[in-house]
Amino acid sequence: MVIATELCALSEYRIYPGNGKLMIRRDGKPIWLGSAKAQSLTLQRKKAAKLVWTQAWRRLHKKGLSETTNKKRTRRANKVQRAVVGASLDDIKKKASEKSSVRTAARDxxxxxxxxxxVTNKAKSGSKGGAKPKNSQGGFQKVPKHMARPKGSGGSTLR
Structure with missing residues (x-):
């Protein structure tokens, strides 16, 4: 057997037969109020959305929705693998799939x-007999910073 219930105009709770009050507004609209508390707050013209215990407030602040609907899932963009200059995609995949021991052997x-x-280059250059410069900068010697140039030279002079 189905029981005819009304909804409270303020709290939106069910009102079972024999409970609550029916109030007729000035404009002639009938309003069901579930409790004296709801009636008092309605007469004070309080907004249901500002009262924490009402269904309107819970709906506005997204409370109690977890059991009815799941969170919306976001799709992440799939990363596309592209070939690098000098290596094709197949080569990159092959290197990624091979074991580290194979890579270390190749490196060695x-x-x-x-x-x-x-060793062969040193042997060839040593046999020519030409004197090599001591440093790799083409025979120039490094000069310390404090001896690089005289104090009066260089730089802009703003006076």
Whole structure:
């Protein structure tokens, strides 16, 4: 059996038969009020949305919605892998999938090749007999900063 219930005009709670009061407004609209508290606050012209215990306030402040609806899920953009200049996408994927031991072995082999090239280059340059400059800047010596130029020279003079 279904019981006919009314809704309170202020709190929006159910009013069962035998409870609450029916108030007729000046404009002739019937208003059901569930309790004396609701009637008092309605006569004081309080807004239901400003009273924390009413359904209007709960709706306005998004309370109690978690059990009815789930949060909206956001989609993240998928990252697109692109080839880098000098390496194709297949090469990049191949390098990423290979084990670290394979990579270290390849690195060691490359280092050995470089060392072997250096040794052969030194042997070739040493056999020519030409005197090499002491530093790598083409034979120029480094000059300390305090000896680089005389005190009076250089810079703008604003007087």
């Amino acid at each position: 082999a490359a280092l050995k090749e470089l060392k072997a090239k250096k």
